[in-house]
Amino acid sequence: MPASGIEPAASAAPFSPYVSLRSLVRGEALTVPPAASVRETLLLLDQRRADAVVVVDEGSRVPLGIITLHDVLRRIALERCELQAPVASVMTGGLITVPADGSAHQASVVMVRRGVHHLVLTESDGSYFNMVSQADLHSLPGTRQGDLVRAILGARDLPTVVALAGEIRAFVVRLVSERVVAETLCQQISSLNDLLTMQVIELLAGHFELPYVPWCWLVFGSEGRLEQTLATDQDNGLIFAAESEDDAPALREAFLPFARAVNEALDACGFPLCKGNIMASNPQWCLSASEWQGAFLGWLTEPQPDALLNASIFFDLRALYGQDSLANDLRDWLFERAASYPIFMRAMVENSLNWESPLTWWKGFRYDGDKEFPHTIDLKKHGSRPFVDSARIYALALRIPDTNTGERLRVTGERSGIPGEELAALIDAFQHIQRLRLGRQAAAPLMAATNRVNPDELHELDRLILKESLKQVQILQRRLSREYLPT
Missing domain, CATH: 3.10.580.10 (CBS-domain)
Incomplete structure (x- = not known):
């Protein structure tokens, strides 16, 4: 030196x-x-x-x-x-x-x-x-995105933010029509929605007397994974620091009105309130750091169906606004313990393998009998979800801090020695299904149909690639079974 x-x-x-x-x-x-x-x-x-x-x-x-x-x-x-x-x-x-x-x-x-x-x-x-x-972090192309970013940062009231949420959707719909790749689409959606949500939080925070303790707004599910599509509801929570368990109830009561206002504002922006009430305005998900640890520990020790469902949402946690270290410390705490509960890990694997392929044995398509939308396949339930579930299991087992499915699979491949061609096929398959979902969401007038596709209405090439993509789910699940389900 x-x-x-x-x-x-x-x-x-x-x-x-x-x-x-x-x-x-x-x-x-x-x-x-x-x-x-x-x-x-x-x-x-x-x-x-x-x-x-x-x-x-x-x-x-x-x-x-x-x-x-x-x-x-x-x-x-x-x-x-x-x-x-x-x-x-x-x-x-x-x-x-x-x-x-x-x-x-x-x-x-x-x-x-x-x-x-x-x-x-x-x-x-x-x-x-x-x-x-900024030279290291290359901005995504598109002057329209830059205009939206500047408009979001310049918004000084909620009606303006609500209007901009509609402009974000229109911008993304245009990108879908231009057949921009799914990974780029999801990243653009997540970047803009992150900024929008942060602006909502900042606009509202000044109207509440928030406690003088470190706190952080958490996002879960697809938002936590940076995989938001055009049809997504809210999955969020709040974590705060408390000196003792006795302090937590009063701090929670102080945060809840603010959290409720944020949830309602996001709903007005087009992010529907979570039907399962997984939101920061729910006292169950506005917790101190130790209370969050207690919730995670309960799921690890009692791998019941509800625990596995919660794991599929909350284990994709990401800090959005506030004291990031609270979320990072919680994730580190989880990684240190997850592998110590093999029964839970096995239950997660078995749950992810409980997947019925929409392909028949002769590689035609099998439909799930939905009465409202017959002759369709749910691309979320039967397409993207098994990739997401498998990647989450690997992330917990291998202590991979990334929350994004594609990145989790990439790191898993590096650490587990998955051949490059096989790994690329898995990720490409997941991204193809995501692109089909986004295309359907851009065109579907009904929320119930946003993840459903009639294979007969697809372009011949898209239909062929969808079949091959669904085969990759089976390859991924066979690998998962070999590694985590002893014979």
Whole structure:
């Protein structure tokens, strides 16, 4: 390391919205100690062809501030900053940080909301890990998306947000008609809906006297997996810090009116209230950190049908707004214990294998006899869900922090040695079914029909690929059975 304490720069890996930021960056980050001079910092930025450097405390490794090339040159020119002055005197403090184990998607949303070009990544103890820039997190193409993002961030009342929710749907319907790939579609939907929900939370939070304790808005199900489609209801909750069990009831009562207002506003935006009442406004899902642990522990120890149903929703938890560490700590706690309950894991596997293929033995289509929509297949129940369930099991067993199904399968393949071609076929099959679902939702006038398709109405190629995709479910389930159901 040079005498100034300056460390070499990092190089970024290819961007994927679902991967953790920790895996997105490579090598040592570019840092300077607070005593380094402005001249030394400028020389480093020039040598490394970098545009920013983080000022880090040499002892604790806590990030203190950030220096961008633009800012330091402006201060030299306009404020006549001395080149020998310590860099701490010109750095920008009040850093915006995100956990190193957060997702690229999360970082992109934070950058857009805060209007910044760099984010500092930290470890769980607050020490510095690395830095990520907008150049690392490539924005998805489309000027219309940029217009929507700016409009959402500029919204100052709920009626405006409600109107923008309709514009998001129209934007996505257009992308569906252009046959944009399903993974990109779901990521765009999730990014825009995340921003919309965060804006709703911010608009409403100021109207309530919320407790002065750390809290976080959680999302579950398809939203937690970044797999929202055009037909999705709410699955959310709230986690808060409480010093003791005795404090939790009063804190909950203080959060519930706010949570109810958010749920009702989201309903007005086109995200229907959850029929199963899995929402933050339900006292059952507005819990302290220890109460959430108790709920998860109850499902692990008593793998009854209700527990397996809850697992299929709540185990896909993701932090959306607030103190991310509360959600991350809860996920870590779950990973440490899940593998210790083999009966639960076996029950999850058996439940996922309880799937009736919509293919006949001669590879024609079998229909489920729905009276309202005969001669159709439910692409969610019989198509995408078995992929989602299998990926969730692997994530728990292998401690994979990603919530997205495609990313869970990718990491599973890397750790389990699934051949590349087989892994690609599994993911492509899942994405093809998702694209068919989105296409149907864009065209279906009735909510009940949004996941149903008549194979005879599909293009010949889509019908053929659907058959092959459903065969991949059987391949995935055979692998799952071999690995987790001893003979």
